[in-house]
Amino acid sequence: MLMMLSIIVPGCVMIPLDLGFSRDxxxxxxxxxxxxxAFPEIDTLALNQEIVDFLDxxxxxxxxxxxxxxxxxxxxxxPDHLNLQYDDLLTRTAIETFQDxxxxxxxxxxxxxxxxxxxxxxxEFQTVKVRPRWDRRGELLVLSQHIxxxxxxxxxxxxxxxxxxxxxLQQLTANTVSDLHSRALYFNNLGVESLIxxxxxxxxxxxxxxxxxxxxxSLVWSNIGTAFSKNNDKSLAEYSxxxxxxxxxxxxxxxxxxxxxxxxxxxIETSERYAEAMERFNNKNPYYHYNLGNLAFAEQNFExxxxxxxxxxxxxxxxxDFYLALSTTYKRLGDTEQAERLFEIARQxxxxxxxxxxxxxxxxxxxxxxxxxxxxxAGFSVRTGPL
Numbered sequence: 001m002l003m004m005l006s007i008i009v010p011g012c013v014m015i016p017l018d019l020g021f022s023r024d025x026x027x028x029x030x031x032x033x034x035x036x037x038a039f040p041e042i043d044t045l046a047l048n049q050e051i052v053d054f055l056d057x058x059x060x061x062x063x064x065x066x067x068x069x070x071x072x073x074x075x076x077x078x079p080d081h082l083n084l085q086y087d088d089l090l091t092r093t094a095i096e097t098f099q100d101x102x103x104x105x106x107x108x109x110x111x112x113x114x115x116x117x118x119x120x121x122x123x124e125f126q127t128v129k130v131r132p133r134w135d136r137r138g139e140l141l142v143l144s145q146h147i148x149x150x151x152x153x154x155x156x157x158x159x160x161x162x163x164x165x166x167x168x169l170q171q172l173t174a175n176t177v178s179d180l181h182s183r184a185l186y187f188n189n190l191g192v193e194s195l196i197x198x199x200x201x202x203x204x205x206x207x208x209x210x211x212x213x214x215x216x217x218s219l220v221w222s223n224i225g226t227a228f229s230k231n232n233d234k235s236l237a238e239y240s241x242x243x244x245x246x247x248x249x250x251x252x253x254x255x256x257x258x259x260x261x262x263x264x265x266x267x268i269e270t271s272e273r274y275a276e277a278m279e280r281f282n283n284k285n286p287y288y289h290y291n292l293g294n295l296a297f298a299e300q301n302f303e304x305x306x307x308x309x310x311x312x313x314x315x316x317x318x319x320x321d322f323y324l325a326l327s328t329t330y331k332r333l334g335d336t337e338q339a340e341r342l343f344e345i346a347r348q349x350x351x352x353x354x355x356x357x358x359x360x361x362x363x364x365x366x367x368x369x370x371x372x373x374x375x376x377x378a379g380f381s382v383r384t385g386p387l
Contacts, residue, residue, distance in 0.1 A: 023243075031211070031240060056116060086163065191227065221254070243256070285315070320350045
């Protein structure tokens with residue numbers, strides 16, 4: 001999922017702000033004028049004959065669900081087979097992922113689910129709420145969220161398939177979602193990718209279709225608001241941001257964008273009120289400070305990165321990633337003694353902590369309860385301007 005910067009805090013902390021929002025059917029009909037799916041020719045889960053022949057040739061034993069799942073892992077990720085590679089720049093259908101041998105998590109999971117179902121194995125999409133991570137792409141800050149696959153063999157046994165470089169496993173924070181939900185995320189991603197490329201009209205077409213498929217997705221309302229803002233459709237941009245926050249009171253994307261929107265319109269009082277609410281919200285969030293550190297580090301401002309990582313640790317002192325980041329920063333600043341000390345703290349936290357770090361070689365995990373893995377780019381959200 002691509003979002004244009006959203007703040008997601010563990011525990012689903014709500015932003016203390018009342019927008020006094022009420023639905024406006026007239027405006028919504030302008031935002032979403034279509035009455036049918038605009039891209040019926042795109043089937044994100046379809047398999048072509050080449051893929052069917054590949055499965056028929058490579059999966060000969062279909063009597064055991066676990067064995068099929070293990071075989072699919074070998075076929076998708078094994079160096080002697082498809083050897084799929086991670087690529088977060090382009091969202092693909094199942095067929096395109098097979099052909100290109102690469103994709104983001106939504107793309108690869110779509111291919112996996114389509115293959116598993118063809119082979120008679122239960123497989124569904126599962127969305128994940130995890131720590132936020134931002135990347136700067138031009139003038140946009142992009143937050144990647146995550147989706148993986150979950151299935152059941154019977155007898156209470158569940159498996160999760162995830163495609164990530166490394167995973168941080170957290171329990172009981174995932175939701176199984178429908179194929180339609182995943183289709184909406186697909187068009188959301190295409191919309192954000194078009195925004196990043198500067199094609200606003202194409203972005204609007206994709207984002208509108210995403211909302212037509214699932215009008216309850218807060219992140220898509222935020223993203224289409226950014227598209228309308230770039231198109232100078234002020235009333236539609238404002239309404240979209242407000243709608244996004246009304247649907248999800250933890251969505252900081254909309255408030256950040258409304259803050260900038262009202263400032264640009266000269267409504268400084270409203271802009272400052274929203275900014276103060278977000279500042280209070282963000283200041284409590286260790287991952288917000290962690291990501292500010294990441295952005296500063298990427299720009300080689302190591303002193304600033306150090307200060308942000310320290311702020312993150314002050315708010316959550318048991319997160320190994322914070323110490324690893326600070327260790328790396330001290331190394332770049334030439335303080336090897338501090339770097340080694342912080343690295344050792346991070347190592348001890350990984351050993352003694354309740355998080356489970358799992359290497360990327362094993363894409364399948366058999367569990368007896370629902371679980372989530374880590375973030376990549378299932379869906380994106382974007383915010384324009386600085387943090």
